[in-house]
Amino acid sequence: MTRRTEQHPDPTDPRIGAALFSTWRVGTSERQRQTGEVIGRVWERRPWPTRDLLGYHVYAGRDGSTLMHYSQWTGERAYESFVGTHRQERVDEIDTAVPGIDRVGLVRYRRYRSRERAAGDTRVPGLIVTVRIDFEDGARERREEWVDLAVKALGDDPVGHAGLVSAHFHLSTDGGHVLNYAEWESAGAYEAAMAAPSTDSWERVRAYPGLRKVTGSSYEHTLGLVPE
Template structure:
């Protein structure tokens, strides 16, 4: 299947996506991260996609220490078969997730420029769902305008029941930095720590460097 370069980030909530495959790699500095993601994107661009692969996105953390790839598929098996022939970050082992719940706070916002990925280690499917419900509740119960710049929060559950990932879209890095000192952030932290069987791994801010869509 031919693919095209996308200037915008992926449509995280697209209806035909049934799985998201996420890889995170440590990189020593900005140059190494840029080069690793460029090489990965070139491999994905040069190799015809099988049916079932929908998008490939590559991000570098604002601290220049983590490269992340996010692949959407309509067929998880197609991803495994395709990446078996790729090398480096392009074919890196991934954690398979499915989008479980999305909260869109500003549907009229421009395309996001900052992406915050927060991860949680959990003890199975029940804590997965409970921590998402708790954090989502804290966001939805916050007063209007309590977190300006947050466009959406997209909660993913890993297929093996061991992880939760929140892919949040923001207008700017600065908007997220301001959020960290606010009441809503404190409420989400309480929700996380009050949920048994959940251990926060942390978060990082990312910028999109490459995007491809089917």
């Protein structure tokens, strides 16, 4: 069966073979809330579709109009099987309850590296920030090198990033970009980190050759679904 959880997902779970992120545009904060409630009801009244789905989480964008979806799978083939057998009935019921959802698209990733939660750190993240880093065609093969620099920069600046709980760097399977899924103690902690003076390590990250575009979004975790 399906059960709700308030626990945030663990992106470092070694069982994860495919991390899938997508965005829905729903228009207003009221429709954000309504859509989240409907998703929970639709999933809870059905059996968990497969043990290959490790968890499904929904986040409300602080922009008041979007929802981010993060699902953890043992592999992409398991997701394709779900699409062929279980997905559409859920989508249809959600769309009947909340018409007009704009599904922007789904992107598949594999996690490359993390700045993991420190041992004994029991903080519950109050803010999730995703940062998408797009690379020029000629720099795509250097995505891992860029992530290595970013992880080093985090390690070199523990005071400036004291409010960071963890950061998880994912590589898109199409080869085009990196997605950083970062857990922050609070919105205030994130804003303080962004306002802090830069470091030499961070300047090297920002000036890395081949970066095309950097896009950030912030969310609050609103729904977690896992197998019973």
